[in-house]
Amino acid sequence: xxxxxxxxxxxxxxxxxxxxxxxxxxxxxxxxxxxxxxxxxxxxxxxxxxxxxxxxxxxxxxxxxxxxxxxxxxxxxxxxxxxxxxxxxxxxxxxxxxxxxxxxxxxxxxxxxxxxxxxxxxxxxxxxxxxxxxxxxxxxxxxxxxxxxxxxxxxxxxxxxxxxxxxxxxxxxxxxxxxxxxxxxxxxxxxxxxxxxxxxxxxxxxxxxxxxxxxxxxxxxxxxxxxxxxxxxxxxxxxxxxxxxxxxxxxxxxxxxxxxxxxxxxxxxxxxxxxxxxxxxxxxxxxxxxxxxxxxxxxxxxxxxxxxxxxxxxxxxxxxxxxxxxxxxxxxxxxxxxxxxxxxxxxxxxxxxxxxxxxxxxxxxxxxxxxxxxxxxxxxxxxxxxxxxxxxxxxxxxxxxxxxxxxxxxxxxxxxxxxxxxxxxxxxxxxxxxxxxxxxxxxxxxxxxxxxxxxxxxxxxxxxxxxxxxxxxxxxxxxxxxxxxxxxxxxxxxxxxxxxxxxxxxxxxxxxxxxxxxxxxxxxxxxxx
Amino acid sequence: xxxxxxxxxxxxxxxxxxxxxxxxxxxxxxxxxxxxxxxxxxxxxxxxxxxxxxxxxxxxxxxxxxxxxxxxxxxxxxxxxxxxxxxxxxxxxxxxxxxxxxxxxxxxxxxxxxxxxxxxxx
Numbered sequence: 001x002x003x004x005x006x007x008x009x010x011x012x013x014x015x016x017x018x019x020x021x022x023x024x025x026x027x028x029x030x031x032x033x034x035x036x037x038x039x040x041x042x043x044x045x046x047x048x049x050x051x052x053x054x055x056x057x058x059x060x061x062x063x064x065x066x067x068x069x070x071x072x073x074x075x076x077x078x079x080x081x082x083x084x085x086x087x088x089x090x091x092x093x094x095x096x097x098x099x100x101x102x103x104x105x106x107x108x109x110x111x112x113x114x115x116x117x118x119x120x121x122x123x124x125x126x127x128x129x130x131x132x133x134x135x136x137x138x139x140x141x142x143x144x145x146x147x148x149x150x151x152x153x154x155x156x157x158x159x160x161x162x163x164x165x166x167x168x169x170x171x172x173x174x175x176x177x178x179x180x181x182x183x184x185x186x187x188x189x190x191x192x193x194x195x196x197x198x199x200x201x202x203x204x205x206x207x208x209x210x211x212x213x214x215x216x217x218x219x220x221x222x223x224x225x226x227x228x229x230x231x232x233x234x235x236x237x238x239x240x241x242x243x244x245x246x247x248x249x250x251x252x253x254x255x256x257x258x259x260x261x262x263x264x265x266x267x268x269x270x271x272x273x274x275x276x277x278x279x280x281x282x283x284x285x286x287x288x289x290x291x292x293x294x295x296x297x298x299x300x301x302x303x304x305x306x307x308x309x310x311x312x313x314x315x316x317x318x319x320x321x322x323x324x325x326x327x328x329x330x331x332x333x334x335x336x337x338x339x340x341x342x343x344x345x346x347x348x349x350x351x352x353x354x355x356x357x358x359x360x361x362x363x364x365x366x367x368x369x370x371x372x373x374x375x376x377x378x379x380x381x382x383x384x385x386x387x388x389x390x391x392x393x394x395x396x397x398x399x400x401x402x403x404x405x406x407x408x409x410x411x412x413x414x415x416x417x418x419x420x421x422x423x424x425x426x427x428x429x430x431x432x433x434x435x436x437x438x439x440x441x442x443x444x445x446x447x448x449x450x451x452x453x454x455x456x457x458x459x460x461x462x463x464x465x466x467x468x469x470x471x472x473x474x475x476x477x478x479x480x481x482x483x484x485x486x487x488x489x490x491x492x493x494x495x496x497x498x499x500x501x502x503x504x505x506x507x508x509x510x511x512x513x514x515x516x517x518x519x520x521x522x523x524x525x526x527x528x529x
Numbered sequence: 530x531x532x533x534x535x536x537x538x539x540x541x542x543x544x545x546x547x548x549x550x551x552x553x554x555x556x557x558x559x560x561x562x563x564x565x566x567x568x569x570x571x572x573x574x575x576x577x578x579x580x581x582x583x584x585x586x587x588x589x590x591x592x593x594x595x596x597x598x599x600x601x602x603x604x605x606x607x608x609x610x611x612x613x614x615x616x617x618x619x620x621x622x623x624x625x626x627x628x629x630x631x632x633x634x635x636x637x638x639x640x641x642x643x644x645x646x647x648x649x650x651x
Contacts, residue, residue: 028568094611275578276578277574277575277576277578277579277580279575279576279580322599335577338577339574340574341573341574342573343574343577345575345576346577382577384574385577386577389576389577389578399576
């Protein structure tokens with residue numbers, strides 16, 4: 001009875017609500033927003049100047065929103081890195097590996113805020129154009145003057161985001177560049193995991209985020225000498241690295257190589273010189289990390305226009321997507337053929353390898369070229385992972401060197417080969433024609449790309465090797481063998497990733513009183529009552 | 530009293546449990562264990578390196594029973610867990626010296642027999 005009353009009331013209410021829809025204001029949205037929203041002295045009747053001002057500000061606002069939103073997506077990639085790396089490593093090191101990923105951000109952002117950003121972008125200021133750029137006041141580029149041109153080596157304004165860099169555009173650029181820097185620094189946390197001392201890692205992150213990464217990023221993106229190779233030396237458009245196959249991924253790969261040269265392999269990885277399998281503890285976690293990375297990569301690549309009004313973003317996003325699919329497919333088939341069954345962790349690596357390889361050329365190539373670039377990456381990553389472990393004897397549990405190092409190089413070169421000349425006119429202050437690769441008639445572009453690769457290997461390789469050597473000498477890079485065997489979760493951080501049953505650590509919950517004894521049993525009456 | 534320890538295939542757990550309950554053997558403990566018997570070694574690979582699985586996943590039952598239940602329990606397990614292939618597992622029967630029910634302090638036969646069964650037999 002009561003249930004029927006409630007039902008009747010509910011139906012009546014629903015009917016009343018649907019009748020109220022008749023009085024709706026603007027359900028289709030067609031009448032919301034119009035000339036009344038153009039700021040004008042006389043509402044609804046703006047002058048041409050007022051319309052122009054509104055359009056200009058709206059375009060810049062769209063670019064801001066796009067850039068910030070892309071940066072948020074890229075920041076989410078840190079979750080992908082953390083999950084992928086932790087899934088590929090063992091349970092006894094789970095909290096430690098997660099901690100490396102967390103603090104690559106926490107420490108890195110402070111170092112980048114203090115001086116990394118200034119070194120990278122402090123010489124790149126310009127009047128706001130068709131994309132977001134640092135404010136004009138941030139244009140102190142330091143470097144030698146040769147032939148009347150300044151060949152920039154490092155920026156000199158924007159320390160602590162204060163002074164001239166207390167500016168909306170500077171902050172937007174900071175956020176975008178900061179998440180890129182974080183991505184580069186978090187790549188070695190996978191390669192060096194399961195044996196790296198947190199104290200050594202702390203120094204690495206601060207130095208990497210303050211100096212090593214920003215200097216190279218200045219050369220490529222901050223108006224430095226690599227980017228002006230086109231303007232001053234007529235090599236295509238200078239070193240072009242749209243979203244950072246070289247600046248981010250190769251840097252991360254090189255940091256991994258030099259770090260591993262100093263750190264050495266995990267205990268048990270090589271038995272009489274032969275690499276052994278050390279399976280990761282949670283492949284589904286690694287898969288989830290891979291999906292999150294692929295999702296964030298849309299921000300990585302299409303966000304790198306720094307402009308939501310540059311409609312090339314659709315081509316960039318699709319190139320990114322199909323290259324990753326080609327990479328995953330090829331490593332899937334490649335491992336199937338090579339090992340008898342498809343290898344899940346290598347297929348994850350293959351998808352990421354496709355993404356890394358398309359990161360530099362994503363804006364400049366056709367869809368078939370994107371598929372080809374991804375496909376090559378999918379094969380290259382399998383070969384490179386085996387080469388790194390079996391020939392170079394570098395113990396990289398997650399395949400970071402194969403994914404980011406080798407495919408970073410491939411991506412930078414692929415741009416020099418496949419760029420079709422349809423996009424990027426005036427890029428880096430270069431010629432008005434689009435960025436053109438060797439196969440479309442410009443060998444100069446490929447030369448600039450190779451110079452960029454050489455500069456990255458030399459700068460990042462040399463400085464990071466010296467840094468790791470010094471860290472090793474002063475505080476030590478590696479935990480003790482006992483700590484490594486027991487697990488870094490029980491030695492390097494205060495609590496393990498997976499406490500509880502099966503944990504090798506004893507939690508003395510009842511340890512307060514002295515003698516722990518079993519209370520004497522009283523005989524109970526028979527019958528079980 | 531005997532302690533019956535049975536090692537069976539994990540996929541047979543449900544059937545063995547049902548057979549034991551059918552036979553009114555209701556007090557039991559199970560654990561996930563790994564073991565090596567007559568089965569072949571399984572080869573897999575991880576990132577291109579061979580991965581050898583010499584131990585196979587099994588489920589272990591630990592059942593303390595009074596004498597009348599020994600054969601009933603063994604029969605139930607054998608009937609439910611057998612597939613006829615290598616790897617069906619083993620049953621070990623050992624003497625049990627003393628059993629104490631923690632809740633009441635009852636010992637031996639009263640302790641190994643579930644309360645519900647005791648009530649029924651009375």
